[in-house]
Amino acid sequence: MYYTFNYAKGVLLLFIYRIALRDIERKVREMAKKIASEKLDEEDGSIVIDADEEQATIDDLPGVGPATAEKLREAGFEELLAIAVMSPNELAEQAELGEAVSSKIIQGAKKMANIGGFVSGNKLLERRKEVQKLTSGSAALDELLGGGFETQAIVEVYGEFGSGKTQIGHQLAVNTILPSEQGGFDGEIFYIDTEDTFRPERIAQMAEAVGLDSSVVLDRIHVARAYNSAHQMLLVDEIKKLSKNIDVKLIIVDSLTSHFRAEYVGRGMLATRQQKLNRHLKELKQLSDVHNALVLVTNQVMSKPDAMWGDPTKAIGGHIVGHASTFRLYLRKSKGGRRIARLVDSPNLPEGEAVFTVTAEGLRD
Numbered sequence: 001m002y003y004t005f006n007y008a009k010g011v012l013l014l015f016i017y018r019i020a021l022r023d024i025e026r027k028v029r030e031m032a033k034k035i036a037s038e039k040l041d042e043e044d045g046s047i048v049i050d051a052d053e054e055q056a057t058i059d060d061l062p063g064v065g066p067a068t069a070e071k072l073r074e075a076g077f078e079e080l081l082a083i084a085v086m087s088p089n090e091l092a093e094q095a096e097l098g099e100a101v102s103s104k105i106i107q108g109a110k111k112m113a114n115i116g117g118f119v120s121g122n123k124l125l126e127r128r129k130e131v132q133k134l135t136s137g138s139a140a141l142d143e144l145l146g147g148g149f150e151t152q153a154i155v156e157v158y159g160e161f162g163s164g165k166t167q168i169g170h171q172l173a174v175n176t177i178l179p180s181e182q183g184g185f186d187g188e189i190f191y192i193d194t195e196d197t198f199r200p201e202r203i204a205q206m207a208e209a210v211g212l213d214s215s216v217v218l219d220r221i222h223v224a225r226a227y228n229s230a231h232q233m234l235l236v237d238e239i240k241k242l243s244k245n246i247d248v249k250l251i252i253v254d255s256l257t258s259h260f261r262a263e264y265v266g267r268g269m270l271a272t273r274q275q276k277l278n279r280h281l282k283e284l285k286q287l288s289d290v291h292n293a294l295v296l297v298t299n300q301v302m303s304k305p306d307a308m309w310g311d312p313t314k315a316i317g318g319h320i321v322g323h324a325s326t327f328r329l330y331l332r333k334s335k336g337g338r339r340i341a342r343l344v345d346s347p348n349l350p351e352g353e354a355v356f357t358v359t360a361e362g363l364r365d
């Protein structure tokens with residue numbers, strides 16, 4: 001009897017002890033999470049309200065059950081902010097919902113979405129001072145871009161086949177490894193290849209031409225082949241994880257749009273495609289800001305046979321890609337193997353053109 005009592009007491013004590021331990025563990029975890037989020041805020045210098053609050057998702061919206069959440073996801077609405085900025089009839093049409101329901105969902109999303117904070121102009125100026133510029137190997141092209149390809153930016157290079165988009169990607173990958181005195185970043189590269197056009201031999205050729213050891217260069221370029229658009233987006237998540245241990249200074253997506261274009265065909269799919277592209281670009285931009293890195297995306301052009309004047313070509317992806325890119329370069333083939341690059345859109349530089357060539361050694365004037 002005495003032993004049974006003691007045994008029961010022991011079990012009870014052990015039980016209480018384990019509960020207490022679990023509670024302490026939970027508190028420590030919460031504290032670590034809070035510290036991490038506070039550190040993040042300090043780093044990016046923005047005013048964030050409720051920074052350590054768990055991010056709400058579309059499943060948390062009032063009146064949204066699993067079926068509606070599924071409909072929203074299928075229509076490409078994965079984020080609250082994307083819903084918050086819609087009008088009820090647009091959302092109703094795109095997600096195949098009733099207009100009253102849509103209106104309620106939008107109201108909820110407006111309350112729950114993280115709209116973002118304000119930062120002082122001085123803080124931004126400080127961030128801008130960290131911007132580094134990468135040489136392309138062509139002085140004319142560098143000058144067009146105000147001294148080279150900038151970090152904290154997405155540069156979109158578009159043009160028809162053979163215009164030199166992939167060549168620019170290869171050259172920038174090599175130059176990223178150069179020390180800063182030679183116009184490089186002395187950093188590493190993530191290369192998302194969607195068309196199977198990454199060529200290590202070409203990298204080696206360009207590396208030797210600038211006096212780098214090709215094997216060292218190839219070691220610092222991390223290449224992944226993306227098999228479809230979903231995979232392409234997952235690879236960006238992978239970069240997020242890997243860049244904790246890798247000093248990433250350049251991220252290339254060649255091509256940004258080919259999978260999206262092939263998979264989302266027709267007018268009915270357009271909204272979904274644009275939303276996915278938008279999210280993809282936002283994630284890339286975030287990486288470029290966090291790591292003070294350059295993001296280079298390439299894009300094809302579609303022929304616009306009805307255009308009577310000007311260049312009958314237009315970049316794929318329309319406004320979304322255009323607005324998300326900080327700089328847009330339009331490439332054209334010219335006589336004698338020359339290429340003409342036109343700076344189409346830039347927040348602080350005038351429009352203009354530069355002529356460069358693609359040689360065996362790489363990009364040159």
Ligand SMILES: Nc1ncnc2c1ncn2[C@@H]1O[C@H](COP(=O)(O)OP(=O)(O)OP(=O)(O)O)[C@@H](O)[C@H]1O
Pocket residue numbers: 159160161162163164165166167168197300358359360361
């Ligand atoms: N080793 C080399 N030496 C000289 N020129 C080269 C070399 N390799 C490629 N080029 C030039 O680059 C061109 C190919 O350019 P690139 O592959 O960058 O085109 P792109 O714009 O990416 O086209 P696409 O839309 O098909 O992907 C070739 O036609 C050739 O003129």
Ligand SMILES: [Mg+2]
Pocket residue numbers: 165166167197254
């Ligand atoms: Mg290419």
